[in-house]
Amino acid sequence: MHRRVTHISLSKIPSKDEVRIDLSILEKGVWPQLTSLDLSNLYLVQADVAVISRGDWPSLTKLDLHNNCESVTHLIRADWPHLRHLNLSYNGIGNKGLAVLSTAHWPLLESLHLRDPKGWDIAADQLIKGSWPSLKTLDLRGGYRVGPTVAASLTGANWPWLEKLDLHIYGMFSNEFCKEIAKGNWPNLQTLYIQTGTFTVNCAEARSCLQTRWPKATICIW
Numbered sequence: 696m697h698r699r700v701t702h703i704s705l706s707k708i709p710s711k712d713e714v715r716i717d718l719s720i721l722e723k724g725v726w727p728q729l730t731s732l733d734l735s736n737l738y739l740v741q742a743d744v745a746v747i748s749r750g751d752w753p754s755l756t757k758l759d760l761h762n763n764c765e766s767v768t769h770l771i772r773a774d775w776p777h778l779r780h781l782n783l784s785y786n787g788i789g790n791k792g793l794a795v796l797s798t799a800h801w802p803l804l805e806s807l808h809l810r811d812p813k814g815w816d817i818a819a820d821q822l823i824k825g826s827w828p829s830l831k832t833l834d835l836r837g838g839y840r841v842g843p844t845v846a847a848s849l850t851g852a853n854w855p856w857l858e859k860l861d862l863h864i865y866g867m868f869s870n871e872f873c874k875e876i877a878k879g880n881w882p883n884l885q886t887l888y889i890q891t892g893t894f895t896v897n898c899a900e901a902r903s904c905l906q907t908r909w910p911k912a913t914i915c916i917w
Contacts, residue, residue, distance in 0.1 A: 700726055704733040706759070722746045731757040735782070739763040744770060753777070761785050761808070768792040771799035779803050784810035784834070790821070797824040805856075806832035823852040830854045831883075836863040836890060846875035859886040873901045877908040884909050889916045 703726075705716055716737060729752045737743070744766045755775045760767045761784040768788060778801045788796070789812060804827045822833075833854070860881075868891040876887075887905060891898070898916040905914045 699728060701728050702731040703729065704731075705737060706733045706735040707737065718743050718746045721750050726750070726752050728754055730754050733759040735759045735761045735763070737763060739767065741766040741769070756780065756803075758782070761810075765789060765792045768795045771796060775801065777803055779805045779829075781806070782808040784808045788812045793821050797821045800826045802826065803829050805829055806834075808832075808834040810834055811837035823848055825852075828853060829856055831856050832859040833857065834861040836861045836888075846872050847878070850875060850879040854881065856883055857881040858883050859888075860884065861888040861890075863890040868901070870901065870904070873904045877905055879908075881909075884912050886913045887915070889914075891916065 703721075705718075707716075718734075718739075721732075732752070732755060734747070739747075739760070741764070744764075748770050752775065754777060756777050757780040758770075758775075758778065759782045760770075761782045763786050765787050767783055767786050781801075781804060783796075786792075788809065793809075793812070807827070807830065822835075857879075868889070887909070889901075902914050902916050905916075906912070
């Protein structure tokens with residue numbers, strides 16, 4: 696029976712008072728056709744992550760682990776050569792976890808969601824070390840330190856197919872930042888969202904600068 700399963704969803708409405716879900720079945724089962732796994736909102740602990748990392752899912756393409764714990768970064772050791780979509784948002788991932796994540800090698804990864812890390816001093820430039828040549832969507836909203844210097848680093852990332860980039864640069868938005876982002880070699884960029892967290896900047900001027908660089912893209916700054 697397990698051999699025919701293609702999708703598994705164990706996600707639930709967050710509630711730390713509920714009985715924990717036993718994930719051992721995922722480790723013991725044989726799932727050669729499993730392509731999508733949703734384990735969001737489960738408050739996973741490190742032991743759970745260890746179980747998941749040992750799962751034999753050679754066909755896995757989509758994994759949703761949002762709203763769990765920073766230990767999910769240990770999953771980079773998992774052998775999922777076909778992984779295309781990964782959601783690690785709301786896991787309180789800090790600089791150490793981000794550094795670990797950047798060593799992952801998922802050549803087919805197309806979307807990576809990393810919203811709301813731990814604290815407000817996360818060095819997003821570590822992500823340029825990641826080997827994700829097929830990346831199309833990168834969500835970095837909430838808590839990342841994305842000033843002009845880091846922006847310059849991000850533009851050097853090897854993401855030739857990037858189509859959508861979401862940034863939250865609270866308190867660090869400036870014309871200099873826009874000029875650095877405009878250097879990005881992302882010919883396929885279709886959408887750029889920038890949340891500034893401030894009303895002291897001229898969004899129209901900044902949008903014009905970026906729209907000149909990517910005339911066909913949707914540029915949203917607020």
